[in-house]
Amino acid sequence: MNLAEYQRALIADSFALGPGGQGEIALGNPERFRLYRQMIRARLLGMAQVAFKQSLASCGERSFAACFERYLAHHPPRSPLIRDVIAAFGAYAREDRQLLAEASAQLPDMLSFERAKWTLAYRPCARPKLGQDGVRELDFEGALVLNPVLELLRLAHPVHTAVDTESIAKAETALLVYRPDGIDEVRWYVAEPLFAEIVRLAGETEAPLAGLVRSVAEQQGRVLDEELLEALASSLTLALQRGVVVGVRPAARAAADRP
């Protein structure tokens, strides 16, 4: 067995489903060989258990660990950064039919919420600032400038409220998860449906805010009356206060700082 064969055997065995040990011919001591498999898996699983604590509590250690084993076998780590490997597990688990069949209906939402918190906690970015690079105070002519450390989650269950996760009733929820500028913790709040859709589109288009408001209201079958505009003004004020929205900039320059 040459060097390449040895390295492939050890790593393949470390991530394979089952008890491992297929490659033990490469080593003089099979028991010691299995130690590496155990250490590699324990480290990665331990980090996933920290990142997806709520999901783990919901589905139980055994189901969680089994799903993680399938993840490693089907998608062995492809990033030199361990945090990326853990984040990718959240996306895998959300689609893992075997896990979902064993788990509560809330689990996919929990996985999404915890994956967002995990990735937003460390996402690096250049923060757009008021008064810089054309960013100005909010008006309806400009294109919305969002906090680049932001994700809009469409949840079927409001899992962010969870203490007892099993008792969360189904309720469609648009959750803005973000890390404010200058603050090291991830925060979140529920967005009103019209505003949530505006935030989503603002991440995809360069349209002026006024145009977005009109098209979203039409799409949602809502009349742009005084009441709706007041609600929208409240949403925008809250988003500015919380650091979800930074301001606006001329539409042609709006694409640079998208999340």
Next chain:
Amino acid sequence: MIEGIGLGLRSPLAKQLFATGPELPLRWLEIHPENYVERGGHYETLLATARARFPLLTHGLSMGFGSLTPFDTGHLRSLRSLLSELQVPWHSDHLCFSSVDGVYAHDLLPLPFHREASQVCIDRIHQAQDALRIPIAVEHISYYATPAGPRMPEAEHLSEILERSDAKLLLDVNNVYVNAMNHGFDPRAFIASLPLERVVQLHVAGHHLRDDGLRIDTHGEPVCEEVFALFEYTMRKLARPVPVLLERDDNFPDFAELAAEIERLDAIYRRVLAPQRQSKTPAVSL
């Protein structure tokens, strides 16, 4: 010039670490750059606070000098950018492999001690030196198994790599002790046989002793008496100031326990170097 006792910057220790005063002989901090490259939020703040307070050295976990997979060029670029910003005098990583065919084990896996493996390491260290544009120091790992087949002694393998790659050595005293106990060799003879003029840094750590007698390099236990003694032996062989890291990555105790270990290491360090300092031997330089 960085010298004296350092500690690894870890989130659970940060608050107490930054609150320490000059009475604790803590001279520098070591960071794993993988925790900080392309990363904002808490880690960005942690790094900025650490830089304002202590000199830093970097110790990587992902280069795996024995890996056959080419370096991830994007990661190398990010690493170079961070190291350049931090202006560290060298960057260290491990003599091991941790990836193959683009799959990363996120652990330090053992290499066979033979010529094919040493040539891979030498080539890769050269690549790292070229890409990062700073000196590379290599750390020999704790290992629990090696492939069957022909092999040379570990010290000979390590020395060959160091000489032919012109790399520096990060000598891990705990790794030497753990390997010596697990594989049955004399740790002092091992250290004495190395090209010690290449040593730029030492690591000291605790390890776990299993019921079956196997020692596991956990960095999660107090430093044992035998490792303190081996550290003193190593310092006497070196007879010059170098940065010495107390590694603690897991099972964090009360900070007072770590402070006591730092003080004990510092006392040994100063006792050994006192005669040299009187004769003004220069600190390690590159």
